[in-house]
Amino acid sequence: MQPNDLEHIARQIRLRDLQAVVEAGAGHIGGEMSAIDMLTALYFRVLKVNPDFPRDASRDRFILSKGHVALALYVTLAKRGFLPWEEISTFLKPNSRLNGHPNSNKVPGVETCTGPLGHGLPVAVGIAKAAQLTGAGYHTYVMTGDGEMQEGSNWEAIASAAQFGLSNLTLIIDHNRFQQGASLSETNNLAPFRPKLEAFGWEVTEIDGHSMAEIVPALEHRGPRPHCVIAHTNKGQGISFMQDTVDWHHKVPNAEQYKIALAELAEEV
């Protein structure tokens, strides 16, 4: 699949995500839009996964540690065939298996329940360590938010990944520069991430997280050490009035805004 195709798929996923947020009256649309290009690249190009056998032992693993953007993962999984496309309309509805944070016991393709921040990376370290012990060839990916990196458990895991020499682990930091209440820089500014990860013994690649031409090679890169991809992204990417404003962490567009957003995304699709 070529970058152009991936861009096309990403736009379709953005559109369905926007519609579902409006239908459900909730979601974390800003962080969903920042992550969708990478989710698309993972599920339509990089990950060796099979929707018909979601628990196949040799599958590549992906953990969405920033579990609050579950909807973006659900739409991506549905687009890839892990769940029915129509099921997205049940998002947050009573008894839907698609609640606000992904549940690995209910949703095929989800590896572990996430939601509380700072959980995905330690679990990913364990998955990668298992492959190191058994000689399994799968690769483990995990995506955190940049604000999420404020959780100390991530740094425990970063240190142990380096100690274990987990060359089969890739951490993607969705560096959209905003957290729930304010910008990263106003809150607890861990940026720049590169020197910190490098100090812990990781290899670091910085990319434009909305450029497939940069995303794909970064995710496919293999080296001798754990790899961190710092993806510079925009919160609300693809919808002009949402872009880079803290307001759109989990706001729902009103009718007028929805019309504008639909037009912008549809135009591209």
Next chain:
Amino acid sequence: MNAVAPVKLHDCRDAFVAVLERLGAENDRVVAVCNDSVGSSKLNGFKKKFPERLINVGIAEQNMVGVGAGLANGGMLPFVCAAACFLTGRSLEQIKADISYSNANVKLIGISSGMAYGELGPTHHSIEDFAWTRVLPNLPVIAPCDSIETAAAVEWAATYPGPVFLRLSRVGVPDLLAPGHVFVPGRANLLREGGDVTLIANGTVTHRLMKAADLLAAEGIQARVLNMATVRPIDREAVIAAATETGAILTAEEHSTYGGLGSAIAEVVVDAAPVPMKILGVPGVFAHTASAEALLDDFGMSPAGVAEAARALIARKTR
């Protein structure tokens, strides 16, 4: 007069690691995960035999539990071993989300639980762990009473395809169960029959109840004694039978009286068979400086203390 042979006391960690090392030899998916606690978890033997399968994450309990969940996802059978106070207290959210909610096949082994660290003080006591863990779905909570039950519970946990919290001590206890005992989760063991009152405990306290029952028997009071290792799921049937057949239940545990074994039993009693109850344990305080055994005595769980509480309880019986 014949001399009474001293009762042999067992550190249940030895029983745990003996089974773990055998499981490790039989199954190369068995791994031990720890937080720099190789010595205190008695994992040196495992480390020597299977160095690559001893995964020491260092002093980082949140990561330790998450790594355990990940190892299970990757097909391993992880035993995550750490002092119970840090395992449960420091990593409770990881236990909730990564283990319980995710239903990860991880065995959580809380070492030196209760007040085993005695004089080291309340930071190192783990008298809250029943309360914290037994509210979590999918997670059996088990405190074996002796080395035989410890070994049997570890055997069972290894075959059970889901998470388990096993709460061990380091304080020596005599063997109470028969060799060859098979562990059945959620089922209490009748250690002594009696119809006047039922005494229920687990872990390091069960053997104290046996001695209390001897004291009571000398006065003509016949106490039933149950070992109830499994706090969740609680043995409703045994609790209801104890209530209806003996009319009063005394519980004792090396744990806070808030939210532990006694509370779990009381939940059944009020729901299904109301009778007078007495819950012995640490009465919602941080313990004073003393050894583990002395603290149990000080909190009313010496054999004489239990017998006294049982007499007072029997006086409250209505039938």
